[in-house]
Amino acid sequence: MSWDTQILLFTATLRSEGLDGFFRGITWLGSLYVLAPITALISVILLYFQKRAEVLLLLVGFGGATLLVHLAKAILDRPRPSVMEPLVVLPTDSSFPSAHTTHSVAFALCMVLIIRRILPEWQFTAMAVALMLAVAVATSRIYLQVHFPSDVMAGITLGIGWVVLAQKLL
Numbered sequence: 001m002s003w004d005t006q007i008l009l010f011t012a013t014l015r016s017e018g019l020d021g022f023f024r025g026i027t028w029l030g031s032l033y034v035l036a037p038i039t040a041l042i043s044v045i046l047l048y049f050q051k052r053a054e055v056l057l058l059l060v061g062f063g064g065a066t067l068l069v070h071l072a073k074a075i076l077d078r079p080r081p082s083v084m085e086p087l088v089v090l091p092t093d094s095s096f097p098s099a100h101t102t103h104s105v106a107f108a109l110c111m112v113l114i115i116r117r118i119l120p121e122w123q124f125t126a127m128a129v130a131l132m133l134a135v136a137v138a139t140s141r142i143y144l145q146v147h148f149p150s151d152v153m154a155g156i157t158l159g160i161g162w163v164v165l166a167q168k169l170l
Contacts, residue, residue: 020087064162070093098147104138105163111130
């Protein structure tokens with residue numbers, strides 16, 4: 001049995017009504033339905049304060065990671081896990097890498113880098129919140145049985161890798 005399957009089986013043993021509801025809610029924090037409007041709003045606010053470089057980082061970092069993860073999903077076309085019954089409706093796209101994880105990691109890292117530039121006194125708070133967001137969304141995807149742990153790890157790697165590259169190139 002693969003380590004991916006073992007972890008999915010283990011997380012299924014942790015199920016409870018409270019955790020089920022918690023992770024169903026948390027998983028939305030990695031959704032484009034939530035993050036795209038927030039990104040647009042933050043971009044407008046940053047533009048108002050003439051922080052063009054920060055807007056560019058957010059749009060290229062978050063937007064580029066989003067494009068890359070969906071391209072990777074289309075090319076790699078890995079089936080979703082079927083070890084246990086998922087706790088939400090399975091998305092219709094493929095499993096690898098986790099888009100919710102990539103979105104949340106890329107968004108959170110962009111925000112940390114932006115806050116570090118314009119409000120350095122808040123950088124440690126931003127890092128803590130960003131880490132909690134990314135870990136919670138990543139964990140939710142495994143707990144809900146919609147991604148293998150390796151999908152989530154790839155999403156984390158893709159999100160971090162793309163934003164770091166974008167920051168260096170901008």
